[in-house]
Amino acid sequence: MSPYEDLIIEHWRNPRNKGTLPDPDVDVTEANVPCGDVLRLQLKVRDGAVEDVRFDGRGCAISMASASLFTEMIKGKKLEELRVMREEELLEALGGVIKPRLKCALLPYRTLQKALASLGPRARKGESETARS
């Protein structure tokens, strides 16, 4: 397993969904303090699903490529699906990550957990109503 699959280098060079949204419903920032990686994640939520997403930040190639890939994975997904998403799904999509770099690869996942936790009760309510309909 090479730590830098072509996929990672490709996302590092051409990040998807990078930038900011004009009117996000969620705007959270998470960091790997010891290495200085910082990731900002913004979501636009509509009908209990991620309508649009942007990330911004700085850090190592693995964290930034992972963030880019992750935005593609979560865009269009229902919040309830995201709440049960396992971190292994991201790691598999990245083609496997060596142990010392798991924290880098999972920064976007942890940022999403923070985003989901920050969604207020209204959003949660909307989400469950959507789930019933």
Add this chain to the structure above:
Amino acid sequence: MRNVRSDFPILGREINGRPLIYLDSAATSQKPRQVVEAVARFYREANANVHRGLYVLSVEATELYEGARKKVAAFIGASPEEVIFTRGTTESLNALAYSLGEARVGPGDEILVTAMEHHANLVPWQLLARRKGARLLAVGITPEGELDLGDLEDKLSDRTRVVAVTHVSNVLGTVNPIPEISRMTHEAGAVVVVDAAQSVPHMRVDVQELGCDFLAFSGHKMLGPTGVGVLWGRRELLEGIPPFLTGGEMIREVWIDRATWNDIPYKFEAGTPPIAQAVGLGAAVDYLVELGMEEVRRHEEELVGKALEGLLSRDYVEIYGPKDPARRGGVVAFNLRGIHPHDVATLLDQEGIAIRAGHHCAQPLHRLLGVPASCRVSVYVYNTVDEIEAFLDALDRVWESLGR
């Protein structure tokens, strides 16, 4: 210097299908078979607790342990009773900050550190300052990454009790002028504590020439085992400060409500010491003495010179610290433009090249440099010019894949 590589079995390893190129000796050095064998022989043939035994094995173990102390003492130009075995530099500095602080630091007093200290020579003094109501001040560094002696002069005062300074920066590589710092500090009436973790393994160090009062270093960075280090101090100072750890061995007479202390160095060696590790350190000292520390230094200057030259010729590289190898120890820290050091280290590891990436336990210094982290290569007796060239070539491949 003679080729020593065959003495280091680990250098025969392959990593990710490539021969290991180990460039992280500032973190810990590899061990020659002479050291590994000395430790194994101790356990096979002479293992017993030291000092109290009345039987042959304990006498032999004690002789080996005290023999190691004599070797270490001679290596740094000190008397054996001034050499205290600890667990390593970190423990030496923490113990000293406590003991020295109890005896010599009070409210309103000042402790000077520098902006280039390893956390182990910073945080113990922070805690001491807080405990005693003293002030902690940091001496600045010049843009070239050298200690600002003018700033030291300005900050020294009659309130100064301790100046804690590294001999060789574990990031910048800077060799600090300890004799001059000692003179300045003594004029102000304070004591000098030197973190020698990155100097004693790599250059001839003589505590009398340095003129300092305390010196700390680790065995594992100088070909010896982990778990043993040294705190050296001037006899009269060691006699005047209280012990850090108490219990067995360090005691003379004990009553229920009080106790008196053993002579130095035993006063500072409570409990069973790292006996086999000290014996291994003694073997490491023998090995280095046989190589000759002047030769070790010359060899490293050549390697560091090659590394600096190669790094300076690459415009995507930023180097920290002095550019002249003669003013440096065996470490070179750098960054590749726009690439996180962790990526550099992981990609080099794919080629069997082990370097360190991070803040190297010197966060305040990295804050000054304006980067969260850096890459660091560090060399020792077993590294070769070919390895430095292989490292530089591999760096170009890292830049090709991630540079933008």
